[in-house]
Amino acid sequence: MSRIYFDNIAATRVDDEVLNAMIPFFTQNYAVASSIFSHEDGIVVQEALENARAFILNKLNAKDYKCVFTSSPTESNNLALKGVCFAKKAGNIVISKIENLPIINIAKNLQKKGFEIRYVGVNEKGYVNLDELESLIDENTILVSIQHVNQEIGTLQDIGKIGYICKQKNCLYHADATFSFPFFDIDLSKLNIDLLTIGSHTYYGPKGASALIVRNSVEIEPLIDGGYQEYNLRGGMQNIPAIVGMQKAIEIFNKDTFNYIKSLKDYFLEKIKQIPHIRINSPLDSSHPGIANVTFLYIEGESLTLRLNLRGVSVITGSACFSKSLEASHVLLSCGLSHELAHGSIRFSFGKFNTFDEIDKTIEYLKEDVAFLRRLSPLYKEG
């Protein structure tokens, strides 16, 4: 029995076209990307690497930027925050309360090293409080890091306005676009973004590829020393097959894919209303086309995800029981949800390989499983 995979924000399947583009770089063009003074095998690979680099910079309309390839968005985020902070030596950085865990933990680490961390709050749907942001930035602010799209509820921030505030205040702006690009276009010639993280594995590209796009004028200290690769900013052999795959995944992503995914989410949000006592935690507008975060009142998330898992449906929950830290979702709590509402939350993230039929089946499972767990619950009174 094939499973129903609704965890596409964690990772997607690799598209066949992407896989086909990658395979020659495992079996034929497998040399290390070399300088122009190298042998033919290395030069061919070097060309593919530079091709990918130029393609990405062009797609982002990034003039006077570097495209530094790394192994993952987490690594790119490390390079962005630590790279900038270590170059500046002291000061404060401002991040949103709902950043993905890597940014939160990098910031905590920087705090131990003497940098001050300031957190800007969000409203109940996850939108950053721009007035508060402005008040938090001062002459000692090195960097603002605020994500483009939120990984749990899908909120789409106004990176244009955020960039503008940072420009007025004369501080750097890093945007984690792991979950937004290329669903949403990013034109760096029109936005004031100094550093941008992009991924690969949420839009049918492979894991193991990411890029940090950095404005040429921004000084960053490398974290990984090596053999002069990546502008001497990130040592280590580049994952050429993954980078080629990433490029192909960007090439094939289009508006039709975006619209199809959104139609799945809209269909789901319509049908889920058949279940009483729910709260839609995701904003309906200005959000990721595939993320629907829903709280089912009176029951706990892990017991629901486990029941769905046994039915063959893969989703995740913001409940404390599910996380390695045993803490409820910091995103939902920052949006002002009570612990109870956070514990009862489930994230459904749809992708282009999902079908309406899968949603129909899941809704039926949910009706049964939610009813069962509510019968178990001391919080639920029927009628």
Add this chain to the structure above:
Amino acid sequence: MANVPYSKKVMDLFLNPKNLGEIENPDAQATEGSPACGDMVQLQLKVNKDTHIIEDIKFKSFGCASNIATASIITEIAKGKTIEEAKSLKYSQVVDELGGCPQLKFTVQFWLFNR
């Protein structure tokens, strides 16, 4: 069955909990935990006044699979024992009955048990 980090016994109780429900006019009731914690159990007992034997015990719970299975097995172990015998139950006995539990879930159970 899908790969799960729980024993067969825990999964069985999670899907088919025993002694689920409420008792009308219970002789004793306890509610521990809260939805804020993500773990909550309500126990209701009917106790024979003369023999102190727990004649009936029912539970309701809000929580993960560990929570539900633990609450269920507690009612199974306690039923038919006297109040005094039930009080002397050890947490480790429950874990053994359940066939073990994922390391992380000990917090959940341990907390549940030491109330």
